[in-house]
Amino acid sequence: MEMKERKEGDALIVKILEKRFAADVPGTFKEDMADRIEKGNDRIVLDISDVEFIDSAGLAALVYTLKLLQQKDKFLICGAQGPVKNVFELTRMDKVFQMYADEEAAIAALTT
Amino acid sequence: LSTSRVKLLIDSILGHASLVAEAVKGMCSVANLSSEDASLLSLCVFEAVTNSIRHAYHDEPDHLVEVVFSLDIDQIRIEVSDNGDPMEQPEEPDFNFDPDDIRNLPEGGMGLHIIYETMDQVAYESSDRKNTLTMIKEL
16 A cells, blocks of 8 residues: 655654555555554554545554554544545544544644 | 346455446446445445455455346345355444544444445345345435
């Protein structure tokens, strides 16, 4: 799975560069996120604005990441669009994750 | 009006699951489903097919997953079948959780929950080495 990352102060901004975040996309999302956290990144914004399709495996990978960081306000998600947002709502994951419209809003929330 | 029926067969390869899910989305648009509902039905098919590949066939290639899409005047019926191991707990999963209790958040069972939440009827039948998940959406 292709991702790009940058630092913004203490925060690590990770953007998924895929249209699909699902079981059929090969990659090591969970291992990559664990690696980032292991390296001391404990405030992460995940930008999923390019993602047009998410399934239960994608959501489970996000839950896994949140469990590693242990605090909701340390793992923010931004950019969920239309059908992706619907799936968060259907599974009540919109109540689990702190979700923001875009990176700017998420970074502002993380740094205040 | 007669029922329109389309049967799709795919190899048990995860990378092929989206093909059948996208085909179903296209067929849903013929049924005048909203794009929101069509996306959710497509996701349900994707979840059911990947479930067959991962859990019934244990990610082994060279098996087949069959998807039968039937459009009737008042419902869409989708049957996803495999010839692998049957599901251990095909009934609706208990998906009650405290969203603030991070440690106990569910990582499994979300696929079936999505299917039960989206569809009006869900049934699972396993006999003679054929497992079929039937999902019905009323129109």
